[in-house]
Amino acid sequence: MTAAASPEQAEPVRLIPTAPVAVIEIDNPPVNATSQTVRTGLLEAIREVDRNPQIEAVVMACAGRTFVAGADIREFGQSPREPHLPDVINAIEACSKPVVAAIHGTALGGGCEIALASHARVAEPGASFGLPEVKLGLVPGAGGTQRLPRLIGLEAALDLVTSGRNVKAAEALRLGLVDRLSSGDLRQDAIELARELIGQPLRRTGERPVAPMDAEAASAKAAEIRRKARGAEAPGKAAELVLLSASLPLKDGMARERETFLELRSSEQSAALRHAFFAEREVTRLPGLDSVEPRPVQKVGIVGAGTMGSGIAIAFADAGFDVKVVETSEQALAAGQTRIADVYDKQVGSGRLTAAARDERLRTIGYALGTSSLSDRDLVIEAVFEDLEVKRSLFRDLDGILPPGTILATNTSYLDISLIASVTSRPADVVGLHFFSPANVMKLLEIVRTDKTTADVVATGLSLAKRLRKIPVVCRVCDGFVGNRILSRYRLQAEYLLEEGALPHEIDAALEAFGFPMGPFAVSDLAGLDIAWARRKRLAPTRDPRERYVDIADRLCEAGRFGRKTGAGWYRYEGGKREVDPFVTTLVEESSQRRGLTRRRIPADEIQSRIRAAIVNEACKILDERIVERPLDVDVVMMHGYGYPAWRGGPLFEADRVGLQPILAQVKERADQDGPGWEPADGLVGCAASGAKFYP
Numbered sequence: 001m002t003a004a005a006s007p008e009q010a011e012p013v014r015l016i017p018t019a020p021v022a023v024i025e026i027d028n029p030p031v032n033a034t035s036q037t038v039r040t041g042l043l044e045a046i047r048e049v050d051r052n053p054q055i056e057a058v059v060m061a062c063a064g065r066t067f068v069a070g071a072d073i074r075e076f077g078q079s080p081r082e083p084h085l086p087d088v089i090n091a092i093e094a095c096s097k098p099v100v101a102a103i104h105g106t107a108l109g110g111g112c113e114i115a116l117a118s119h120a121r122v123a124e125p126g127a128s129f130g131l132p133e134v135k136l137g138l139v140p141g142a143g144g145t146q147r148l149p150r151l152i153g154l155e156a157a158l159d160l161v162t163s164g165r166n167v168k169a170a171e172a173l174r175l176g177l178v179d180r181l182s183s184g185d186l187r188q189d190a191i192e193l194a195r196e197l198i199g200q201p202l203r204r205t206g207e208r209p210v211a212p213m214d215a216e217a218a219s220a221k222a223a224e225i226r227r228k229a230r231g232a233e234a235p236g237k238a239a240e241l242v243l244l245s246a247s248l249p250l251k252d253g254m255a256r257e258r259e260t261f262l263e264l265r266s267s268e269q270s271a272a273l274r275h276a277f278f279a280e281r282e283v284t285r286l287p288g289l290d291s292v293e294p295r296p297v298q299k300v301g302i303v304g305a306g307t308m309g310s311g312i313a314i315a316f317a318d319a320g321f322d323v324k325v326v327e328t329s330e331q332a333l334a335a336g337q338t339r340i341a342d343v344y345d346k347q348v349g350s351g352r353l354t355a356a357a358r359d360e361r362l363r364t365i366g367y368a369l370g371t372s373s374l375s376d377r378d379l380v381i382e383a384v385f386e387d388l389e390v391k392r393s394l395f396r397d398l399d400g401i402l403p404p405g406t407i408l409a410t411n412t413s414y415l416d417i418s419l420i421a422s423v424t425s426r427p428a429d430v431v432g433l434h435f436f437s438p439a440n441v442m443k444l445l446e447i448v449r450t451d452k453t454t455a456d457v458v459a460t461g462l463s464l465a466k467r468l469r470k471i472p473v474v475c476r477v478c479d480g481f482v483g484n485r486i487l488s489r490y491r492l493q494a495e496y497l498l499e500e501g502a503l504p505h506e507i508d509a510a511l512e513a514f515g516f517p518m519g520p521f522a523v524s525d526l527a528g529l530d531i532a533w534a535r536r537k538r539l540a541p542t543r544d545p546r547e548r549y550v551d552i553a554d555r556l557c558e559a560g561r562f563g564r565k566t567g568a569g570w571y572r573y574e575g576g577k578r579e580v581d582p583f584v585t586t587l588v589e590e591s592s593q594r595r596g597l598t599r600r601r602i603p604a605d606e607i608q609s610r611i612r613a614a615i616v617n618e619a620c621k622i623l624d625e626r627i628v629e630r631p632l633d634v635d636v637v638m639m640h641g642y643g644y645p646a647w648r649g650g651p652l653f654e655a656d657r658v659g660l661q662p663i664l665a666q667v668k669e670r671a672d673q674d675g676p677g678w679e680p681a682d683g684l685v686g687c688a689a690s691g692a693k694f695y696p
C-alpha cells in the first residue's frame with residue numbers, strides 16, 4: 001500500500017489522499033476477502049489518514065462487485081498472521097478522523113465487522129449484511145458480537161448473530177445498522193456524509209451503551225436459541241457473547257469473544273462445518289465437465305400440477321424462467337394453479353415478497369391441458385405419479401412432440417431412468433432432476449445421469465441448479481439414487497428397532513437428539529406413507545425371501561393411514577399437532593409377537609448407533625458401485641436432503657472422525673441378526689482394516 005497508488009498498481013489496498021475526504025479502496029478479487037495483505041494495507045492506510053493533516057475524513061470502499069465478503073478461505077486452518085483483524089478494526093474505530101464505509105454487494109463476517117467499526121455507513125439499496133460465522137461452527141472474532149448490539153440492540157443482534165442470516169439494506173436501515181441508503185452514486189454519497197461529519201464528535205460504536213435485557217427473558221432467549229440449534233454449539237456461545245455486551249466494556253467483551261472464537265475454531269464441530277462449506281462448492285465441479293457448454297434453457301414445461309409439480313414451477317418462476325404447467329384435466333389444472341397462488345400469497349402475507357413481485361412471478365407461469373402445448377420448450381420435467389409405465393407412456397408422448405435438443409427430465413424418486421429413457425428416440429437427452437419436497441424450498445437437487453445421458457445435458461443440469469440456487473449432486477442410476485436408497489436402508493433398521501422394543505416416538509426422539517430436525521417416522525408422515533408403500537409393492541417379487549421384512553407400515557397403509565394428509569400415519573394429527581397413537585402401539589406390539597420377539601427397552605445411544613451404521617454402510621456400497629465419485633457427494637445429499645446435522649459434517653466425514661471400527665462391528669452384528677442386505681460394504685471393510693480414511 002502506498003500513499004498515492006495509481007489504479008494500475010496491484011496493491012490490494014489503495015489510499016487515494018484527496019482533500020479533505022480521502023478514499024481507502026480495497027481491491028482484492030473476487031470478493032475483497034480480508035487476507036493478510038488486505039489487513040496490512042488497511043492498517044497502514046488508517047495510520048496514514050491519522051498522520052496526514054490534509055485529510056480530514058476518509059471513505060472506505062471496495063472495487064469490483066462487492067464490499068468485503070468475509071475471510072480469505074485460503075487461510076482456513078492456518079495459524080493467523082499479523083496484523084490480526086480485531087487489531088485492524090480497533091484501529092479503524094480509534095481513528096481520529098471520521099471513517100465512513102461505502103457498502104455495495106455483501107458485507108459479511110469481517111466485512112460486516114469493518115462496517116460496524118466505521119463511524120458511519122452508507123449502503124446501496126441492493127447491499128446486504130451478515131455475520132454468518134455460526135454456519136462454520138464459529139462466532140464472530142473481530143468484535144461483531146460486541147459492536148452489533150451497541151448499534152441495533154440486544155434482541156435484533158441475537159437474531160442476526162445466532163442465525164447467521166443476511167439482512168438487506170432496507171432492513172439494515174430500519175435496524176440502525178446503516179445510516180443512509182445511497183440514492184445513486186455510492187462513493188459520492190459516502191463522501192458527502194464524511195464531509196458532514198468533519199468537526200463533529202466521532203460516533204464510535206464501541207463506546208455506545210447497550211440496554212440490558214431482563215435476566216429471566218435473556219435466559220429464556222438463550223435456551224430457545226440452544227434448542228433450535230439441535231446440538232450445534234456455536235449459536236449458544238454466540239448468544240452468551242451478545243448478552244455479555246450489556247455488562248462488559250468493549251475491550252473485555254472482545255477478549256471473551258476472541259477466546260471463544262479460538263476455542264471453537266479448533267473444535268470438531270467447526271471442522272465438520274468447514275467440510276460442509278467446501279463440500280457444497282466442490283459438488284458443482286465434476287471431472288470432465290469443465291469445458292462442456294450447457295444447452296440454453298429459458299422455456300420450461302412441467303407435466304403435473306400436484307405438490308411436486310407446483311413446487312418445481314415456483315422454483316423456476318422465482319429464477320426468472322418462462323414456465324408452462326400442463327395437466328390432464330381442468331380440475332387438476334385449477335387445483336395446481338390455486339396451489340401455486342396460495343404459496344405466493346403466503347409469502348406476501350409473511351413479508352418475504354411484495355405483491356408486485358408475486359404478480360410478476362405469477363405472470364411467468366402459464367397453464368394448459370395436454371402435452372401438445374409444450375412443443376416450444378427447451379426443457380420438460382415430468383412430475384406425475386410414481387409408476388414406471390405411467391412415466392414411460394408420458395415420455396413416448398413427449399418424444400413425438402418436442403423438437404430435437406429439448407431435454408426430457410424426470411423427477412422420479414426411485415425408478416430406473418434408463419428404462420424411462422429407452423422408450424424415446426433420444427435417450428441421450430434424458431436426465432433425472434430429482435427435486436426434494438417442497439421443491440421451491442429444499443436446496444438439494446439430485447442430477448441423475450444414465451449411461452447414455454450426454455455430458456452437455458449433465459452440464460445443463462448443473463447450470464440450472466446454479467440459476468435455481470440449488471445444491472446439485474450428480475449421480476448414476478440405482479434404485480433410490482443416493483438419498484432415498486440410504487433412507488430406505490436406515491428406515492428398515494428403524495422398523496427392526498420397533499419390533500425389538502422401541503416405539504416410533506422414541507426412535508424419532510433419539511434421532512432428533514442426534515441432530516436431525518425430524519425422526520424417520522415423522523418424516524414418513526410428512527412425505528406420505530403411500531409413496532414408500534408403492535415402492536415396496538413394486539420390489540416385492542424380487543425381495544430375497546431370507547430378508548427380514550417388517551409389515552407394520554403396510555398395515556398402516558392398508559388402514560388408509562398415509563400420514564399428515566389423511567390425519568393419521570405413524571402418529572395421529574389433531575389440529576396439525578403430532579400425537580402418539582395407541583393404535584400404532586398395538587400394531588407394533590402385535591408385530592413383535594408374530595415374530596416371537598421379547599420386547600425390551602432400547603436406549604437412545606443404541607438407536608443412534610444402529611441408524612448411523614445403516615447409513616454409513618449403505619453409503620459405502622454406493623461408493624463401491626460408483627453411483628457417485630466422492631464421499632462428499634453423499635455427505636451433501638444427506639445434509640441437504642435428509643437433515644443429517646451439518647455440524648457433524650455428513651455421515652462419511654463423521655465416520656472418519658469417530659473411527660470406522662465401531663461402525664464395522666455394528667454392521668457385522670446386524671448382518672448376523674438381520675440377514676441379507678447387511679453385508680459390509682467393501683469400502684467400509686477396506687477402510688476399517690487398513691486404517692485409511694475417506695478424507696486424507
